[in-house]
Amino acid sequence: QVQLVESGGGLVQVGGSLRLSCAASRSISSFRYVGWYRQAPGKQRELVARLTSLDTTVYADSVKGRFTISTNGAKTMVYLQMNRLKPEDTAVYYCYLNTLREYWGQGTQVTVSS
Numbered sequence: 001q002v003q004l005v006e007s008g009g010g011l012v013q014v015g016g017s018l019r020l021s022c023a024a025s026r027s028i029s030s031f032r033y034v035g036w037y038r039q040a041p042g043k044q045r046e047l048v049a050r051l052t053s054l055d056t057t058v059y060a061d062s063v064k065g066r067f068t069i070s071t072n073g074a075k076t077m078v079y080l081q082m083n084r085l086k087p088e089d090t091a092v093y094y095c096y097l098n099t100l101r102e103y104w105g106q107g108t109q110v111t112v113s114s
Helices: none
Strands: 004-007 010-013 018-024 033-039 046-052 057-059 067-071 077-082 091-098 102-104 108-113
Touching: 004 091, 018 033, 018 091, 018 108, 033 067, 033 077, 046 067, 046 077, 057 067, 077 091
Parallel strands: 010 108
Antiparallel strands: 004 018, 018 077, 033 046, 033 091, 046 057, 067 077, 091 102, 091 108
16 A cells, blocks of 8 residues: 655746645555646546656646656655646646556645736
């Protein structure tokens, strides 16, 4: 079992930056991939960024060039650096881990005000 806890969300103005963190209860070095998803009110949850165990990344078109996913050396943290934030980035952001099972964090709210 792995518990994931997100932090770093909050209120930010358009054009600002935030860094989301996801703390895993143990090393996730055996992961297949980790990722960040988001869900805005009235919308389906969508993939924001994903990082595989081979260090390949996938980003949603809407965040390419603005967001960066990374992990720490010990593979206990997953980060999402978000720059040049837009109102449409407002959502609850969830950390996701795929090993042989799937794990989700509880989510952290990001609100971008114009």
